[in-house]
Amino acid sequence: MEIELKAHARDREAVLQKLRAFAVFDKSVSKDDRYFKLEKDGAPNGHISARIRQEKSSGQNGRALEEKIFLTYKKKERRLSSGGGALEVNQEFECALDNADCLEALFSDIGFVPYFTKHKDAIGFYADTPCGKAHLELCSVPPLGDFLEIEFVTEGEADESQIAAMRKELEALVLKCGLALDDIEEKYYSELLAAK
Secondary structure, X not given: OEEEEEEEOOOHHHHHHHHHHHOEEEEEEEEEEEEEEEEOOOOHHHEEEEEEEEEEEEOOOOXXXXXXXXXXXXXXXXXXXXXXXXEEEEEEEEEEEOOOHHHHHHHHHHOOEEEEEEEEEEEEEEEEEOOEEEEXXXXXXXOOEEEEEEEEEOOOOOOHHHHXXXXXXXXXXXXXXXXXXHHXXXXXXXXXXXXX
């Protein structure tokens, strides 16, 4: 399960300096996502969607680390806070693929259609918090701009008190990076891209 939020990072360099001051560098990564959907009555937004991600990562020195392909299916839930901002609580299913061609052929045959693409360049960090290790990524998502994404990943279900504690820590990290809680974006990237 992922508990995450994202915030607009209008001054990318200032946020990057803050991250370097308190968090531990993970890796830089380039992510190319293709989203597919299948119309289904009763499903959220009227469809089921899945993502195929091609990911290339590099270390601090810029040396290539690895290339991976993932299939991801998420059951998403957006929770708005009374003070504004949104938290995503997602049940995520993900597996590595050797090649996406077979899956794309299957998607096509069973009725999934491609519906949008997204490119993201990110610099990842880890930070220890009272709720455990948080992963932070400073992302550039054309044409939307820069975002700070912060998440906790749990092995099982998180109860409401755990989610509330994680929200508090996520919001504290937003502030620690020099951003305001008003910078938290409540819309999914798909909604922001559709509006463009």
